[in-house]
Amino acid sequence: MTLITSISGIRGTLGGKTGESLSPADIMKYTIGYGRWLQARFPEERLKVLIGRDARISGPLVNKLVTANLQFLGIDIIDAGMVPTPTVGIGVREYKCHGGIIITASHNPKNWNALKLLNEKGEFLNSAQGEEMMSYASDTDFNFAPVDKLGKYVYEEAAIEMHIEKILALELVDTDAIAAADFHVVIDAVNSVGGIAVPMLLEALGVKKVTELFCDPNGSFPHNPEPLPEHLSIISEEVAKSTAHVGFALDPDADRLAIVCNNGEMFGEEYTIVSVADYVLQQSFGNTVSNLSSSQALKDVTEKHGGNYFPSAVGEINVVEKMKEVNAVIGGEGNGGVIYPPIHYGRDALTGIALFLTHLAKSRKSVVGLKKDLPDYHISKHKIELPKGIDLNGILEKISDQYQKHEIIKTDGVKILFDKEWVHLRRSNTEPIIRIYAESDSEVKSESLAHKLMKDISELIR
8 A cells, every 4th residue: 555745746545545556535635725726826716627538447437536525615626537638738728727637647657546636837846846735735734615506517628639639730740751661659548548549649640551459458468568578579579570660658647758760679768858859959049958867868868969967856847947047949858758949848648659750751761770870878777675764864874974085966866977977876756766767878787787786775775
């Protein structure tokens, strides 16, 4: 049983005690807290909130709890149904809402669900906004609306179409080039909302041959839903067997994009943002941002095109805030998250697909060829489960002391910089674990570096 509150939302497992899992009581508590937070922000306005969800099994029940509690507060609801997370982010502004909630636990297994909370810009709450919201969730002294002022409910069935139209309108998306390339694309949507949205997008882009894997949005994930190489053997084999041009794998809420090369090998989730940025920077001079756990390849590509690269703390909203600060033309995260400001300040796998296919079409290269054009780094990602009550800050301080001869960044956890390689240690925002990311110019070196730090941490925990 798990319940985690963070800037990434309210996330937990279904089943268990109140306060120790994402129970109906906890869903009610945080939904009402969010609604009251919105009421405090817009005290003179009739409020409207956009709701969307992924396809996981608990989604319909959580949706009923969320919508009913907001309506009892007198807040009107636009329910977009099963849609990608970025569709809700874009829709908040498109439908002139005061906020939005996406009911999704992203890459977590089917026994998890979560409330991802958005502000009036369709962006995740920052730390200050999150603290304000949590204070309202903890306060039980409030009133519900009288019966004649209950919130209204409207179902919006065309939200995905709206999202796709905005993608097609992007200046750097070239549907003619994509159609002329006559691509064969394989997709793995892990039986969630990508199975609805991506085939629609590909058809609109002019892709005529699509092989669909796990595109039935029934919430029964056929494999671990996090789009990592070790979970994507089926799409890898299908791309190679069918001699497709490219494969795209998504997480359950379709904000992360993993790419499979034409030979069936993984493009690397770290390189999704790097490749898309390489294309965007060829057309639009400017700066880029990614989080501290992302590949240094983005820095190399940015500087190649004359721009400046800036790191941020981990967390989508932290990347977004840094992007706004430095006026970045593109940014994202090394988990396959592409953030492209002309459409929305949020991770968007659909926009990532459209930009990547345009890049692929115009380059007249294979996906393998595009990868060869990029800096060659290898990143190793590991995690250690944390025992209850562990003093993580104390452990990180001891690690810092141990490596004090090297440059250390403490913006988010501890990042130790070596010569052309680095390691980043931090507590996860979404799971009770410490993440260890290491990068070097070879897989052997990155794995060795990661395991060295894992051994250091394990010894300190013991």
